[in-house]
Amino acid sequence: MVFSSSLFLLYFFPLFLIIYYVADVKYKNNIALLASILFFSWGAPLFVFVVLSSILVDFFVVQKIYSTEGNNRKLYLCVSVFLNLGLLAYFKYSNFFVENVNQLVANWGALGIVNWTKIVLPIGISFFTFKKLSYCVDVYRNTHKPFVKITDYGLFILLFPELIAGPIVRFNEIADQIVDRKNQETIDNKLLGLFRFVIGLSKKVLIANVLGAEADKIFALDANTLNTPVAWIGILAYTFQIYFDFSGYSDMAIGIARMIGFKFPENFDNPYVSQSITEFWRRWHITLGRFMRNYLYIPLGGNKVKSKARLYFNLGLVFFLSGLWHGASWNFIAWGCFHGLFLISDRVFLLSVYDKIGHIPSTIITFIIVMVGWVFFKTETLTHATVFIKKMFSFDFSNYYIYFELNFWTMLVLAILFSFSGGFARVIKIQENVLFSEYGLRRLIITSIVCLVLFIICEAAITASGFNPFIYYRF
Amino acid sequence: MNKLKKYLFVCLLLACLVPAIQKQYPFINSTSLNGWFKALKTPKFRWGSWFSGKFQTDFDKSLETNIGLRAAFIRVNNQINFSLFNFATGKNVIVGTAGYLFEEGYITGYMGIHPVDSNAVKLKIAKAEFVHRELEKRGKHLLIILAPGKASFCPEYIPYQYYPENKKISHYDLYSKYLKSSQLNYIDFNGYFKKLKGNSPYPLYPKQGTHWSIYGATLALDSLLKYIKHNFKYNLPQIRITEIETPDSCRDSDYDMGAVMNLMFSMKHDKLAYPKIEFENDSSLFRPTVISMGDSYFWTFFGMGLNTKAFREHEFWYYNELNYIDGIGETPVVKANTASAILKKDLVIIMQTEAFYHSFGKDFIECAYEQLKNKQ
Incomplete structure (x- = not known):
């Protein structure tokens, strides 16, 4: 379901709001969750079961991260990250991977092309995967306690306004708002x-x-x-x-x-x-930029690396992955690398040129x-x-x-x-x-x-x- | 203040629900939309179609075509597009200058945008000549009519994006040239209307209509009946104009493109003339049996009673696809029986409009030619 459709504007949106406003505060999250599941099912009626299952698994794995100490904590983090990125890799990138392997094999004139039934890309997978990653990483970093109720976690992942195209809301930004619903609805x-x-x-x-x-x-x-x-x-x-x-x-x-x-x-x-392109990325898709910075660039060493080469490599990698996140094709990778190149150029010389002109x-x-x-x-x-x-x-x-x-x-x-x-x-x-x-x-x-x-x-x-x-x- | 804000918010929220309420419990009189379009039914819910996503897709589409106040929404949108951006939302409707509307096919036909092949035109005319000879042998006749085109009639109002000054050789140019040197009976209303332009007391083309005006069509009908009488020696009923009305509003097809624009407010139009006609009503007159193959231009003659008052039996082969038979209704045209059908009639009329000169006759000539050749 898209926002700019009559179904959403004239039916789903006003009816949801009326039910939501009339309901007692203790039911509001559940109403929003049910509406979000319906919203998502409309466009992904089968994939919704995969998402709900992954939410269930994720919820308990992250509980384990929170309640465990030592190396097991890292293990559970790895399990959660692996599961989420695995889903993303399978649904978003397997077609691309197989096509390229086959192309490579064909170019070498070798036999053994992989037969593959194309997988349909589920809506919103890139966005909610990032939210799920932010949940497990924030809990692992002790930035915030995990949700007590699985319905709250479900709502965080599936909340329909941002389900399909963001903004990418990080767990620690919204956790308290989901748990405490009092006095948030002002006229x-x-x-x-x-x-x-x-x-x-x-x-x-x-x-x-x-x-x-x-x-x-x-x-x-x-x-x-x-x-x-x-x-x-x-x-x-x-x-x-x-x-x-x-x-x-x-x-x-x-x-x-x-x-x-x-x-x-x-x-x-x-x-x-x-x-400059550096400034552009502070103004364009800000929540993606912050996600990449907090969950990828800084863990790679951020600006505090020993050599400039390493810094440029980190920047390049972040933008390569950012391009790939936008879509499974060489064009998106090229777009990411193109921006990465100018971001590095900014650091090398462009910013000083801009200052002068x-x-x-x-x-x-x-x-x-x-x-x-x-x-x-x-x-x-x-x-x-x-x-x-x-x-x-x-x-x-x-x-x-x-x-x-x-x-x-x-x-x-x-x-x-x-x-x-x-x-x-x-x-x-x-x-x-x-x-x-x-x-x-x-x-x-x-x-x-x-x-x-x-x-x-x-x-x-x-x-x-x-x-x-x-x-x-x-x- | 907060109370007022609450009222305001509730009003805005309820405003979003008005179309849904109107759909369920109509409380506002809403005008219907003009033009030909396909309405979609709400799909039946089945789990299989839900999980395949088909139900949702079909439901979305059907909802868009069935929402409450749909006509009002569409008219608002079209009025904005027309008034602010001079842009028409009807299928193939082009806004010309000075308030003239054109159907795009007539502009492309006039401009010679479709590839022109003079050998193909010659071949088509040769085949038509063969059909003509076969019919004449049997005491029957073939009449070709080149209907006029609005773009040919008033090219000065064609919008600049078509570069009217760059007109190329069109199919009309070729057909009118080669028909002149053929044995075929034909009437070139396109040329005739251009000659009448500026000399007619009433508009021959309405600003917002795609076809000739009712007045123009009346002149054409008069010429058609006279042509048949003099060239085929059929003493068929002629028409007489008894009165000419000039009302403030447009009638019949004179506002067909204006209507399909589905605007909130009617467009400004010229004062058009509506002749009242009478057919000669003498039982001694000969009323031929006729098959006519044509398109919507020919409909205008129907409204005037050509098919019932001047012809004894009449079949109208619409685009050579649907057969409208007086008193029977519509059936698909059986192209394999073209020859046997035309041999049962006294007169065969092929009327082509400028938008379709590039596919002159819509296979009718070819079917008749092949089948008559096989009968030889």
Whole structure:
């Protein structure tokens, strides 16, 4: 089930909220858990049993980590990590692994190709695996006590607002909120949560979907035939589509969570105003960056390693794995490595260059680097990515017939304005006012009306998206 | 203050539920949507389809097409797209300049975007000539009609994204050229309408209609009946215009594209003319039996009574796929019986519109040709 569907917006979401609000505080977690299981089952009706079983096993293994001392503690940690990463490896990476082994075998001209039935990738597996890892590692590190009730643990893993696309909420960030549900549901949280949800929905439906349709159109064309302006329009559309789609989803997740009394961490902070790739990763998918830092980079030695070579190796490894986490394909790995390369370059020389050239050139250069990176993310093969990037920089201005509707240009301009205005202090203040500050009555009423109108427009766009009637029945 | 906030929140939450309540207990009068589309039924729950995910997919799709206030939501969306972005959401509807709407097929047909092969056109005409000769031998007739096209009629309103100044040779250009030098009986309404443009007292094409206006169709019907009478010597009933109404609103197909836009507010249109016609009603007149093969343009003649008042028996082969027989209803066209069917009639009409010149006759000519050749 996706947030931007009529089923969710008009049925699941309001009905869940009504039941949740009416219920006594002691039942709220169970209601949220049941709703989350239903939400997940809708998209993964078989895999839900695997997840529930793994939650059961994990819960008891982590109890053991907490109650055991000495080497056994580490053993149980290894069991938990192995189980969770094993699930992820099997469901997400086995197809990729087998395909590459077969390709390698075929290239060597050898026999013995592995026959394999493709495994369907279950929704949300990358996100809840990280949450499960954060649970066992945080308990192992004594950052927080484990849950006493398995239903609380189940809720932590399956809580539907962040189940499919994050933000990645770490155990120690939310544990106390799950255990103690009193006084978390304030009317301000409910209203501001609803506003945040509608803002996210609008970003996704009104901006990302419009840009995405055109980006898909361009990337579906033979890249060899494109000219340079069309290639740039395509990647520009995708650059803003992915931001408004992903950050819109995070807004919706944060908004729903707030409405039901949870405080999720922020996931985006105007990433396209970054002045270096290092800064970009502090602003883009913030919860993933923090996860990677806390659970991978720091255990590898972090910044406190003896040699610079080791430091660069650690950075490279983190970004290689980060790329692989995004998807099982060489393109995602290339995307991760591409970012890793610029992160290392930042440390070697780029940051000092940026210092010299000033804010605006640094922002433009960083934005172009990010855009080039998105080509790897959007395309399915390295060949396609390479040809597309070549077209971007080939200065080919030959005629190319393609037409974009006015709504595309309008949304692109709006996306650019919204994305880059975050570089101005006054705009940041407005953003903070809208998202976090208390509302007076007048502002509350105006915002409510605006949100209601936006909600209607979004639902109208969703409903109309599949409605293209013919004038007459035709063969 | 908190109490007010609570009321506000409850109102917003209930607003989300309005479509679901409307679906279950309709309390708002909602207009229906125009155009041809497929409504989906709610799937039956079965554990097998649940675990395969099919139930969920089908349920999502059916819900999207059945939510409460669906028509209102769609009209809001379409109005925004049209008013703010000059963009139409109806299938193949293109917004031209000055409030003109076009069906895309007519623009691509006019512009010559479909690959043109003059040898294929010549071959098609040669086959039609063979069918014509075979029919003439038996005292029957074949009539080809080139219907007009809105894009040909008013290319000045084609939107700039089609680069109307770059028009290539179209199928119409070839058919009109080769029909002229053929033995075939044909009427070129496309050329005729272009000649009438600027001289007609009433619009021949409505701004928001895909077909000729009712007034234009009336002129065409008059010409068609006269052509049949003079060329085939059938003394069939002719028409007489008794009155011309010019109401404020559009009627029949004159607003078909405007209607399929499914907007909240009607589009501004020209004042159109609606002639009242009478067919000659003399029992001594000859009413031929007819098969006509065509598309939606031909429907306009139906509304005027051509099939019942000028013809004795009539079968309309819609896109050469569905056979509408007066008094019987619709049945699939049996293409294998094309020759035997046309040999039972006095007159065969093939009417093609600009959007489909590239597939002229929709296999009708080929089927008739092959089958008549085998009968020789």
